[in-house]
Amino acid sequence: MEPTPLPKKIALEIICLLYIILFVYAAVSKLLDFENFQVQLGQSPLLSAFAGWIAFIIPISELIIAALLVFPRYRLLAMYMAFSLMIMFTAYIIIILNFSPFVPCSCGGILEKLGWKEHLIFNVAFCLLGIAALLMLRRPETHKARTFVRRAVSNFGIASSVIISSVLVTVLFLVSEHRMTEDNPFIRRFHGYAVKTAQTQLPNNNYYFAGQSGGSIYLANSKAPLYITEIDTSLQQRIRHKIALPDYDLPFTNVRVQVAPPYFYLYDGTVPVFFKGHISNWKALTVTAPTPYFSQSVVMDSANVAFRSENEKTEFILGNFSLIGANVPEFKEGLLTRQVDGFFDCDGQLHWDSETKRLLYLYSYRNQYLVMDEALSLINLGNTIDTTSKARIKVAYLEDQKKYKMSAPPYTVNKSSTFSNGLLYVRSGVIGRFEDKVMWDQASIVDIYDTRSQRYRTSIYIYDAGKLKMTHMTAYGRHLYVLLGYHLHRYTLSKI
Known part of the structure; x- marks a missing residue:
């Protein structure tokens, strides 16, 4: 039985009023907290690449539609627009729940109060109300043939709105994912999580990570280089070891220790001597193999070491040498690429990943890293998520000292890093698009990054300990261990 005109009119007014309230509330909520809304859109797997302009379009569209719904003259057009927008929102949630690699946080307004599935039900209910309103808005027709045509046109219009809106959201999803992976718009995603699950305090802030294995983390101290602190992975128990060094009066300036059980290694690149010992007694023995001068080194196994040194042009160069026999250290030309001076612009961090048997060199002032095998043959080049492809540094040549020096503070892109199981962890020095500046203070x-696929995976927050920021980190299993001054924190990571 056809509803009487009055009940139909009342029902239509109620539906329009509900849409007006919904859109005005949602739009005002977004505009009042616009920066947060834009940040949340930037974390969306569907809309990341378009967050800048979509953040403006959505609330403006909601306000325009709400205004048009007020006037009966424009109500049919406005209801088609409102219905199409709700279909887009619904398609967005369906893709998020079923096809997205991760489920982001909410995007303001009512959505913050509901879960994704609850909001899907909410949206579907409003879509059904929209269909009902569009059917009510059909002009009555006494002629049966015309009535059939009007209904067909109306049904076609509703079906077209559903299809076009759904296809549009799907296309946005595909294009956005392509831009995020190929065009690098420098938008971070925080769909992984890092939860602080343990912490402890250290006597001072001079510690650095020397290695990890067998359920233990080894810490060395730059001010007391012969003392090693062994801490269990739960950060509950610690043992202090002292390295027994042969009685050599050597001009050490920067002693470093690396622990790779069952051995440990002690060296100072300014002195051409390398020491090796067993952690069962912590007695260091001198390696008789020829040792080069170097500024960084990593022990790849009990017999081979990779290092960074300088060539005759005072440019950084990578190389390797053996701890066994009398092999001459081998230098690898052409791995590090000069942009400014070949020294400061090529500064970076050298890592060895014992799980994948890969070397990695991460530049400090540009968005690039090199992955190499044990022989220092280049496997691939990767890029960090920022867009600084050329080192932004100023270098001056001091004639009296015959050397280059930084003439201005450098623009540091990658502050610190660690490399484990094919994953590169980088503490970034550059804020991305749509990121909360307050978080950078906290x-x-x-x-x-997954260095095997050369893809950026996710980002995580490592919160400060008071006013102390992280300085060193190391990954071990599903945990990331972080030094913040005299604090040692353990973060448990989600599966990457």
Whole structure:
């Protein structure tokens, strides 16, 4: 039985009023907290690449539609627009729940009060109300043939709105994912999580990570280089070891220790001597193999070491040498690429990943890293998520000292890093698009990359300990261990 005109009119007014309230509330909520809304859109797997302009379009569209719904003359057009927008929102949630690699946080307004599935039900209910309103808005027709045509046109219009809106959201999803992976719009995603699950305090802030294995983390101290602190992975128990060094009066300036059980290694690149010992007694023995001068080194296994040194042009160069026999150290020309001076612009961090048997060199002032095998043959080049492809540094040549020097503070892109199981963890020095500036005062951002696929995966926050920011980190299993001054924190990571 056809509803009487009055009940139909009342029902239509109620539906229009509900849409007006919904859209005005949602739009005002977004505009009042616009920066947060834009940040949340930037974390969306569907809309990341378009967050800048979509953040403006959505609330403006909602307000325009709400205004048009007020006037009966424009109500049919406005209801089609409102219905199409609700279909887009619904398609967005369906893709998020079923096809997205991760489920982001909410995007303001009512959505913050509901879960994704609850909001899907909410949206579907409003879509059904929209269909009812569009059917009510059909002009009555006494002629049966015309009535059939009007209904067909109306049904076609509703079906077209559903299809076009759904296809549009799907296309946005595909294009956005392509731009995020190929065009690098420098938008971070925080769909992984890092939860602080343990912490302890150290006597001072001079510690650095020397290695990890067998359920233990080894810490060395730059001010007391012969003392090693072994801490269990739960950060509950610690043992202090002292390295027994042969009685050599050597001009050490920067002693470093690396622990790779069952051995440990002690060296100072300014002195051409390398020491090796067993952690069962912590007695260091001199390696008789020829040792080069170097500024960084990593022990790849019990017999081979990779290092960074300088060539005759005072440019950084990578190389390797053996701890066994009398092999001459081998230098690898052409791995590090000069942009400014070949020294400061090529500064970076050298890592060895014992799980994948890969070397990695991460530049400090540009968005690039090199992955190499044990022989220092280049496997691939990767990029960090920021867009600084050329080192932004100023270098001056001091004629009296015959050397280059930084003439201005450098623009540091990658502050610190660690490399484990094919994953590169980078503490970034550059804020990305749509990121909350307040968070940069409260935490450090660590970007995570899969070096095998050369893809950026996710980012995590490492919160400051008071006013102390993280300085060193190491990954071990599903945990990231972080030094913040005299604090040692353990973060448990989600599966990457």
